Amino acid sequence: MARGKGILAADESDASAGKRLAMVHLPNNPENRQDFRELLFTAPSIEDYISGVILYDSTIRTGTDDGIPFPDVLIAKGIIPGIKVDLGTMDLHGFKGELVTQGLDNLSERFAEYYDFGARFAKWRAVITIDDDELPTDEAIEMNAVILARYAQIAQEAGIVPMVEPEVLFAGDHSITKAELVTTKTLQILFHNLQKYRVDLSGLILKSSMVLAGDMHNEQSTPEEIANATLRTFHMSVPHEVGGIVFLSGGQTPKRSVENLNAIAKLGEQPWPITFSYSRALEEPVLMTWQGKPENISKAQEILLYASRMNSLASLGEYDTKKDSKLN
Ligand code: 13P
Numbered sequence: 001m002a003r004g005k006g007i008l009a010a011d012e013s014d015a016s017a018g019k020r021l022a023m024v025h026l027p028n029n030p031e032n033r034q035d036f037r038e039l040l041f042t043a044p045s046i047e048d049y050i051s052g053v054i055l056y057d058s059t060i061r062t063g064t065d066d067g068i069p070f071p072d073v074l075i076a077k078g079i080i081p082g083i084k085v086d087l088g089t090m091d092l093h094g095f096k097g098e099l100v101t102q103g104l105d106n107l108s109e110r111f112a113e114y115y116d117f118g119a120r121f122a123k124w125r126a127v128i129t130i131d132d133d134e135l136p137t138d139e140a141i142e143m144n145a146v147i148l149a150r151y152a153q154i155a156q157e158a159g160i161v162p163m164v165e166p167e168v169l170f171a172g173d174h175s176i177t178k179a180e181l182v183t184t185k186t187l188q189i190l191f192h193n194l195q196k197y198r199v200d201l202s203g204l205i206l207k208s209s210m211v212l213a214g215d216m217h218n219e220q221s222t223p224e225e226i227a228n229a230t231l232r233t234f235h236m237s238v239p240h241e242v243g244g245i246v247f248l249s250g251g252q253t254p255k256r257s258v259e260n261l262n263a264i265a266k267l268g269e270q271p272w273p274i275t276f277s278y279s280r281a282l283e284e285p286v287l288m289t290w291q292g293k294p295e296n297i298s299k300a301q302e303i304l305l306y307a308s309r310m311n312s313l314a315s316l317g318e319y320d321t322k323k324d325s326k327l328n
Helices: 014-022 030-041 070-076 107-117 138-157 176-196 223-237 254-266 280-290 294-315
Strands: 006-009 050-055 080-084 089-091 099-101 121-128 161-168 205-208 244-247 274-276
Touching: 006 274, 006 294, 014 030, 014 280, 030 070, 030 280, 030 294, 050 070, 050 121, 070 080, 080 107, 099 121, 099 138, 107 138, 121 138, 121 205, 138 161, 138 176, 161 176, 176 205, 176 223, 223 254, 254 274, 254 280, 254 294, 274 294, 280 294
Parallel strands: 006 050, 050 080, 080 121, 121 161, 161 205, 205 244, 244 274
Antiparallel strands: 089 099
């Protein structure tokens, strides 16, 4: 949670990494996944704007072409390696359209191994879906919250900082008011369970969605409205001891993500440090520039540095959209 820095989420599962590579027509094989991660992690000076990188199981076990393990590449730059430990979602039986996250089995043993690889924080993503008046159900929120609390306990027992991510999906045609109600309720239930199960909130990071209208909704809000709704939500639900709050980009464009973060930071100091932890909003411009071609690597790394610097400025409320001609 270093001031002016954010966290890169490079923790796509192998299947999700394939979706990213498909955007530039690259096959989803270990070589392309490794090349892309190597490009990201070796980008010169990213440590000026990035304090942590979340890795995936197969990535933490891989390294550069020269054989340096990826966690060691990051540690040498002063960047803290993190690890995604959930094993994805499955249908919540009996609750049509709702999901529960898997991966608690053997988690202590997995944490011990990841700790040896150098991981010092971890991420677990739960998914909350909004659909008109029906979803989410209280039961789906509660089930995911209890599982997030158990994961956070096991992480802290292993000496690893848990990042808890109840992602309220942006997909849909709900209003910003609905998103605010659902996010507030989700976070209230989550923190109730984290406290009930005695998780140390000072050693925990919340990874949250920004509060936005659904992507299909006819009325989209301004960054100022989004900033106000998002901070109102946090003040209604997040205890002040929490170590920090980071945002996922959730399918927003790089431009919207940076503008909204800036508007949030412009509202002034909050009880928690707040910054970005994006995957798509940082990686997409890099992929588009790289296109899988070795001759584009340095240009692609420059774009990563640029996008990270813009978001670093935004985390301080100092981003100027008029001066930024590169993020769309
Ligand atoms: P996006 O920024 O692409 O939403 O990803 C962040 C993340 O960690 C999702 O789990």
